[in-house]
Amino acid sequence: MPPTQMPSILDPQLRRALVERMRYYNEMGIYDFYQRGPASFEPPEGPRDEVRADASSLIPTLQTELREEMPARKSAVVATVAEENVFEIVTPKPEYGTSDPVAALKLIREDLGDCTRCKLHKQGRKQIVFGVGNPNAELMFVGEGPGADEDAQGEPFVGRAGQLLNNMIKAMGLQREDVYIANIVKCRPPGNRTPERDECDTCSPFLMRQIAVIKPKVIVALGAVAAKNLLAINAPMSELRGRWYDFKPAGVRSDPTWAGARLAVTYHPAFLLRDPRQKGEAWKDLQRVMKYLDLKPPQKTE
């Protein structure tokens, strides 16, 4: 198939598996590859309560498929190693030179620059909303993308949804400054539309690098967009919530000191503002996180 007919989107889960595969080869000292043609796979079914979101569980599948050159399945997104530059993904990053998370996050921010990598940069964004909070946070929240308030102030979750998120954080016995808050995309989508696939795929490597620096124990995905992008799972909230996922950021070097984060999914605060009856359900999600992190709700003052 000529390159112009190649599909332009690489399934994130396939990309993760490919990245791991490249790393595996690189560690063995193999750097030269040739293209065999399209490889595809469907994610394996995970057990209901515990799903691995890192690519390692998929490597055997990928290895088999690469070796046997299985024909593409109908429902899978098909791409080749050559189509997307996975070598770029495993290239050393500026922050690898420091073990100080503050300095590392600064380097990632500098690398991001005045980003024009996706179309959001020319669709009315005022500024990039990088992320905010404790660079050593045990708990990280990931939302969808900046809204008007965030775009104006350059900080995630500062509008009405942000006020509710602050209250959720307080109810967990923490302060906003204790956690780290970021979004799947760092630029405001026009009219607060849902960020598109190419925008998420372009921006999320920077989020992955932030996560790899912060090394949180728990990531809470706020809403379906965050959850689906982080986990590369397409499922309704009813299925995404209520279980733990093991999460490792894709496209970054593996870290022997950090086994990855546990990831929980809960409702987006903006959704809870629209449907406050679901707050009890969100609280259940947060309580599971609190139990794992041994957090106690704040003492009530008279």
Ligand code: URA
């Ligand atoms: N909604 C989000 O998903 N992120 C923000 O930063 C603000 C609102």
